Amino acid sequence: MNEKERDERIRHYLEQACSPIRDARQREEVRAELAGHLEELAADIRGGNPELSEGQAISIAIERMGDLAALGKQLRRIHRPKFEWSLALIALLLLGIGLVALYAFQLANQERMHRSVHSIAIQSIWAAAGAAVLLALLFSGSRMLLSIARPLYWATVLMFLLAFAFGAIVNGQRDSLPPPAAAASAAANE
Amino acid sequence: MKIGKELMKGSTVVLILTLLGRRDMYGYEMVKELETESDGVFHLKEGTLYPILHTLEEGGMVEAYWRKAGTRPRKYYRLTDRGRKVLEERTREWRLFSTAVNRVLGGGLS
Numbered sequence A: 001m002n003e004k005e006r007d008e009r010i011r012h013y014l015e016q017a018c019s020p021i022r023d024a025r026q027r028e029e030v031r032a033e034l035a036g037h038l039e040e041l042a043a044d045i046r047g048g049n050p051e052l053s054e055g056q057a058i059s060i061a062i063e064r065m066g067d068l069a070a071l072g073k074q075l076r077r078i079h080r081p082k083f084e085w086s087l088a089l090i091a092l093l094l095l096g097i098g099l100v101a102l103y104a105f106q107l108a109n110q111e112r113m114h115r116s117v118h119s120i121a122i123q124s125i126w127a128a129a130g131a132a133v134l135l136a137l138l139f140s141g142s143r144m145l146l147s148i149a150r151p152l153y154w155a156t157v158l159m160f161l162l163a164f165a166f167g168a169i170v171n172g173q174r175d176s177l178p179p180p181a182a183a184a185s186a187a188a189n190e
Numbered sequence B: 001m002k003i004g005k006e007l008m009k010g011s012t013v014v015l016i017l018t019l020l021g022r023r024d025m026y027g028y029e030m031v032k033e034l035e036t037e038s039d040g041v042f043h044l045k046e047g048t049l050y051p052i053l054h055t056l057e058e059g060g061m062v063e064a065y066w067r068k069a070g071t072r073p074r075k076y077y078r079l080t081d082r083g084r085k086v087l088e089e090r091t092r093e094w095r096l097f098s099t100a101v102n103r104v105l106g107g108g109l110s
Helices: A003-018 A024-048 A054-065 A069-078 A085-108 A120-140 A144-166 A180-189 B005-022 B027-037 B046-058 B081-109
Strands: B062-069 B072-079
Touching: A003 A024, A003 A054, A003 A069, A024 A054, A024 B027, A024 B046, A024 B072, A069 B046, A085 A120, B005 B027, B005 B046, B005 B072, B005 B081, B027 B046, B046 B062, B046 B072, B072 B081
Parallel strands: none
Antiparallel strands: B062 B072
């Protein structure tokens, strides 16, 4: 058994402890920790019985460690991803402020806002759609987005900046969503 | 003689905390240390040890760090201040408990 085969075998064996863990980083850490444990156990077994090959020692070590499925289940529970309530609260707060400001703005500009895409009804629908997508992604437990999280973040920031810089000008105003503070003060002035 | 599962369950955490109270250790080292120190009475299974260690880590009782030994990286655990407090508490609790059990079991002897 060469080194590659050995590593593959250890990897395969540890899979039952690691695969239930949802957090990728935790999963790799557990894998490394258990692989170390298995290798040290095998080395000790071999130390006591020098006639054994490395492969045989690994086999005995695997047998001694036994079934890891129960361990995997427990580790899954311990490393369950935590929901960021603080982040959800901030998002909800911003959304609330935005919608309230928009409502005030609409009250003050009845005719102008009448058929605008910024009308409170349309914006509320979009907000609800956004929340639905967010929840769907959350419950799908997909890790796919993690790898593109950073580009996604910067793309969003860039889009905001572009909207401020190049938003269409309507009635002397840029037709981007007014920042909440500006909308509120505009509403208060009228 | 093997110790019953139920009895082991209540004392494993305090045993692990005690080991870490002396020095930083990695998982396999704890298994060996406990086995030699107890003359082979305590044999920690991986399925018992790692959930306890990871729960203690999540709870801020221990901190983990990786250090290389040769080519093999090892995950060492270190007791935090909070863990030390828990250790003291659990040790006191255990002393009280074992003394009481001994007193009852010992009957007229003590």
